[in-house]
Amino acid sequence: MIVGLLNKRYATSTEIICTSADDGTGPTLATKTGIIYSDQANSILAEAGALVLAIKPQQFKALEPSFTALAAGKLVISILAGTPIRAIAAKFAGARNVVRAMPNTPGQIGAGITCFASLHPLSAEDKVLVDQALGAMGPVIPVEEADLDAVTALSGSGPAYVFEFIAGLRDGGIAAGLKPEVAYQLAMETVLGSAKLLLQSEQTPEFLRDQVTSPGGTTLAGLKVMNDSNFRKTLGETVLAAQKRSRELAALAG
16 A cells, blocks of 8 residues: 555655554555654644554554544554454544555556445545545445445455465466476466456456357367366355355454
């Protein structure tokens, strides 16, 4: 998020301040990005327009009232997985609004996608803050909070499923006799190129799949294996399992 904010010139390094637990993460982040680090919470929040929570769930539960009170009148943006708005709003009771967001790891290079929900409708000022903070990582989609468990399961956890798919293609290429480095490059570029083609096309994934598939051909032989093993159903069950866990985490968070 910070790298995106700086690269898109939504903020300068002197306009972003971070703090952290006494674990060295804050100073490390400041050194890496050029932003300011401070262990004095009051100096961070005094002039801040927004507070971004990017901490672990156990750290969230341990936040002292003396700290959360400093966010009175501020916009609080949380990217904590499985932590519902009601829990954030209870912890930051004086915040002017609370936003719960679910980005994904490709956001590290500006290629992510983020969905968010807010406690109250966003003011024009806060909409700009949210669009910039979250948009620094890629496209932003407003949703109902009830949808965020599904978002977490699909786009939040989805990169792991894609990485596993690429690893499977790589291993298949190796089993077919390719050198590991060749199989790896072919797998990565095939997934990347296919996604780009689909993104630029007005056709469905099924239409483009059928364009590659000839009757009695090699692609059909491979797709038969996927169909026989219920590949698509397995992916659907994968998303549902992640959604179920996200709901469980939200219940634990309160």
